[in-house]
Amino acid sequence: MTDVFKMCTQCERLSKKDVGVRIPRPMGNGPSRFIPEKEILQVSKLDESTQSIFEDAFAVLGRLDNISLVIGFHPQYLESFLKTQHYLLQIDGPLSLHCRHYIGIMAAARHQCTYLVNLHVNDFLQVGGDPKWLNGLGEAPQKLQALGELNKILAHRPWLLTKEHIEHLLKAEEHSWSLAELIHIVVLLTHYHALASFTFGCGITPDIQTDGGHTFRAPSLSGYCVCDIANGNGALEEMFGNQQESSGEVEVLMERMKQLQECRDEEEASQEEMATRFEREKTESMLVVTSEDEECVPSRDVSRHFEDPSYGYKDFSRRGEHVPTLRVQDYSWEDHGFSLVNRLYPDFGQLLDEKFQIAFNLTYNTMATHQGVDTSMLRRAIWNYIHCMFGIRYDDYDYGEINQLLDRSFKVYIKTMVCSPEKITKRMYESFWRQFRHSEKVHVNLLLMEARMQAELLYALRAITRYMT
8 A cells, every 4th residue: 555655656646747738736744633643554564464555455456545553553353344335335235325325425414424425426326226216305205215214213212213113114015115124224224324423533534536535735834734724734733732632540449340240240130230230321321412512404415315304312201201111132133133134135134243242342451551451341341331321221231330430521422422413523532531542442443333222122122023013
């Protein structure tokens, strides 16, 4: 990739000198507004496995998007992610190629994720999609318009999905979908809702070949751009970065993990107490405010791809409402969802399961500068906190651990990224785990993305199962 970059740079100089061709320049410095470009580039230079995965992806797609560059911190996960996405979008399956990209556009638009929308607009046109569909959802076929309700419920309140919603899509006479197609649709929607969360959570910048990713304007005479500040590459970042560190944060967290492990070994809470702690954590999660900012108003470019823009996230169990908890012992990915997906969309359940497992189990046994640390307790607390916000309960988990391991600023970040990702800011990204590396924060975002996707999938697959039985 380094050689390719050098060749492109030489071509740029020759073009400007000899024939006056205007060359687009990237609007920002690097794939992320939150992570210094030099850290991301350093990973791909030092890690041979990452370099190899990048080269393979470039050979297949003809590009290397900024999401992949950021995930490159974790090559084991990146390989699984790219394999799953390739199967989902390009390998023979129930849906046509252009429909897949259009559904990706619909899903990403629900969270106002212009990055993913623009990426799939380009792909949609390349595989022969009808440009008229891009004028708005109302211009798409009736079958696709009918997915609007499923899209919005899954994106914002998946626990409200019922077998009646499924029946409506499968029995719409000439506009009906097949069961196999619906499984493909559900996986696409949940994948892109979750990927929108990751995109905002990591501050992903537009790829140079997409709208908003380049400019033809000459660089500033000073050689310094305001986007450097936003991207964390400028002198201001270095000047103030050290002041933001929270002294002893890592050590405190490690000590809490040690104490919790000792408590586990000494005594085990009763089932009644475990249930009480889940209800308490579920209630407390409603008190975590996702953002101090005003509502984000979607642009026309994005909002035309979905209906009912006022429909958004609401807490699972609001005052005066009662929605039954989904107990994992009654419906789980491992025992129920996996087999349903694999039966109706052959081999894909296995790919999804591998991706979930890698994200959940990924560890380097480090925390900031500390080596040889067992992080399993922390990873499970993060995963289960997200599922708790979605009303999903693990009977064997002590939800009292969540408050011990996740502080309020971290909870605000988690809830915003998972439920209202379009409201994520650089300040929110910087406010949690201030002593940790950027690679560790990206790891957290992979956990959040996969936990969210699995939560949505559980509700969708449960509704499909109920329809089938």
